[in-house]
Amino acid sequence: MLTPDSSDPFDAVAEDYDRELDRGLRLTGAGKDYFAEGRITWVERRLGLGRGRILEVLDFGCGTGSLLPWLRKVYPNAHYVGYDPSQASIAVAQRRHADQGGVSFTSEAAGLKGRRFDLAFTNGVFHHIEPRDRPEALALVRANLKPGGHFAFWENNRWNPMVHLIMSRVSFDRDAHMLFPHQARGLLREAGFAVSSTDYLFVFPAALKPLRRVEPALAKLPLGGQYLVLAKRP
Numbered sequence: 001m002l003t004p005d006s007s008d009p010f011d012a013v014a015e016d017y018d019r020e021l022d023r024g025l026r027l028t029g030a031g032k033d034y035f036a037e038g039r040i041t042w043v044e045r046r047l048g049l050g051r052g053r054i055l056e057v058l059d060f061g062c063g064t065g066s067l068l069p070w071l072r073k074v075y076p077n078a079h080y081v082g083y084d085p086s087q088a089s090i091a092v093a094q095r096r097h098a099d100q101g102g103v104s105f106t107s108e109a110a111g112l113k114g115r116r117f118d119l120a121f122t123n124g125v126f127h128h129i130e131p132r133d134r135p136e137a138l139a140l141v142r143a144n145l146k147p148g149g150h151f152a153f154w155e156n157n158r159w160n161p162m163v164h165l166i167m168s169r170v171s172f173d174r175d176a177h178m179l180f181p182h183q184a185r186g187l188l189r190e191a192g193f194a195v196s197s198t199d200y201l202f203v204f205p206a207a208l209k210p211l212r213r214v215e216p217a218l219a220k221l222p223l224g225g226q227y228l229v230l231a232k233r234p
Contacts, residue, residue: 010063010128013172014088017064024170027162028225029206037070039123039228042201043152044074045216046230049119051075058083058117060141061125065093065105071121078102083112109140116146123154124226126184127176138191145233151193153229155179157200159222166225181222184229193231200224 013020022031049055055078059067062082071078082105084090090107097103106112120141129137141151156163158178167173179187185195202225203218204211215224 008086008088010084010086010172011088014064014086014092017089017092017172018066020170020172024166024173027166027169027205028202032066033070035202035226036067036123037073038201039152039154039226040067040070040074040121042199042228043119043121043230046197046199046228047119047150047152049075049150052077053118054079055118056115056146057081058112058115058120058141058144060120060122060137061128062093062105063089065097067121067123068093068097068100068103072100080104081106081112081115081117083107083109112140112144115144116149117144118146118149120145120149120151121154122152124156126153126155126187127178128172131177134187135191138187138193142192142233147233149233151188151231151233153184153188153231154226155181155184155229157181157222157225157227160225163225181227181229184227188229188231192234194234195229195231197228197230199228199230200226201228202226 025031055075057078057080059082062084065082079102082093085107087107090105093105126134156178158180181198188195199219200222203215203223
């Protein structure tokens with residue numbers, strides 16, 4: 001894991017991160033916001049935490065904070081903490097969301113201590129973490145969850161050929177080390193999480209938008225561009 005004093009590779013792309021990602025996603029006919037909204041909506045569909053609850057939420061590997069507007073749409077009363085070791089990304093996030101109450105961002109793991117989160121969320125983060133460092137990252141998440149707290153672990157689906165094509169078009173994704181779903185589940189269990197389910201989402205591109213209504217019925221088939229492993233701290 002990078003320390004706050006070390007250079008993070010995402011510092012160099014923080015200002016252009018969203019544009020770069022959307023350039024890759026253009027192949028799907030949808031932008032990053034479509035996927036961000038879909039992920040948090042699916043998490044609530046699966047967990048049923050309640051849209052009106054005051055939740056403590058950790059966005060692990062938050063980047064520039066692009067999840068926040070969609071999180072607030074689903075959980076308007078949530079207290080949000082975004083963590084990312086990229087100081088430049090945190091600076092962008094703070095600038096963009098300075099007017100939001102109940103929101104904080106930090107690039108230091110120590111800044112999470114003393115918090116106990118109901119829900120931790122991560123998306124496309126662990127394929128950027130060196131395999132040897134993944135257990136430490138998961139231990140950090142687990143340590144900051146309440147007993148019984150949920151971990152929504154989203155990753156790109158290595159089984160999906162379109163994912164490989166999209167990632168090859170994005171500079172910061174080309175050399176990423178993707179995880180197969182069974183690898184993600186294994187890492188979570190080794191870190192002390194209880195794994196409850198795996199779902200696959202984002203099967204159809206925008207050109208086949210009418211078919212998206214059947215995606216919930218396909219969630220257990222390894223077809224989608226991303227997968228969600230839901231886990232819990234016992």
